[in-house]
Amino acid sequence: MPNPTSDPPATRPGGPVTLQQVAERAGVSSATASRALHGSSGTRIVGEELRRRVLDAARELRYVSNAPAQALARSTTTVVGVVVHDVADPYFAAIAAGAMGVAREHGLLVMLAATFRDPELELDYLARLRAQRARAVVLAGSGFADHEFTRRLAAEVDAYRADGGHVVAVGAHGIASDTVRPANRPGAALAVRHLYDLGHRNFGIVSGPRALTTVRDRLDGARRQLRSLGVALPAAQVIDGGFTREQARVAARTLVTRAPELTAIVVLNDVMAAGVLAALRDDLGLRVPERISVVGFDDLPFAADLNPPLTTIRLPLADIGARAMDMILTGPTIEPRTLDLDTELVVRSSTTTAPR
Structure with missing residues (x-):
């Protein structure tokens, strides 16, 4: 029995x-x-x-409960998983919207899952989507800079691909998969160069969680550009803003307290930049950009409506999601593909020449 x-x-x-x-x-x-x-x-x-x-x-x-690999390989499921960190974050909402637009045109159903930046949830969702015989998965959240996690993720992706599935990553995840790669390092370098050309020499950076590869790439791009320009960046002038408006507001107050002479702040996403502007304007009474210039990153829809309108680095967020879905539609290849998407500087009213 x-x-x-x-x-x-x-x-x-x-x-x-x-x-x-x-x-x-x-x-x-x-x-x-x-x-x-x-x-x-x-x-x-x-x-x-x-x-x-x-x-x-x-x-x-590579065990999958109730989902024999033969069935997965023969499956005609129209489900595609899109795994993000936070559905309330406009960055991920824009990427998901781009993916969903393409999916709708081709009769695919998108299943959206949020990990809240918990790497274990990312592994769990990937396993569940595999068990549900989802046609493909887009890993749209940032990768995690952790060797053991990356090893486990790679094993899960390999198992998914061996069973006939297709995985596309957005950004650096350290896995063998098709990848859509935003220009995080070049974008951060572009932000620094813009401020340098305006005469700024004393910089601060409001970063995000260092465990995320997106943060590391952006921070690395900013630091490398500063070094190439001969500008010092003391460790005390790089503060984690937690990728949230509230934490970034606190970080900006701390940053100005530590370095009252700084004249430029590079913020590694627009959500945090909103908090930085609020801290400078409302908490510290400092005029932007006359006293301190601020550059954000991503060019989210609200960036133009901030006070003052935010100079930022534009990523083609909806296009990132659309290109990831295009890769799914064309199917996997023997060798993983990488698609690099450019970025650009959008100059608004939050930056000006350095005060004398």
């Missing part, structure tokens, strides 16, 4: 994988493995440490 806790085998290169094999790899019983993977309506709860062991074993073995 078959074990009622067992699932139909999933296929990977080299043969079928069963729930029992996952349990053996994790060193638990089949029942425990089943509860860890599927949850339980009973009273027995699997502890977090056991659950993690089972999930890691399932990923290593």
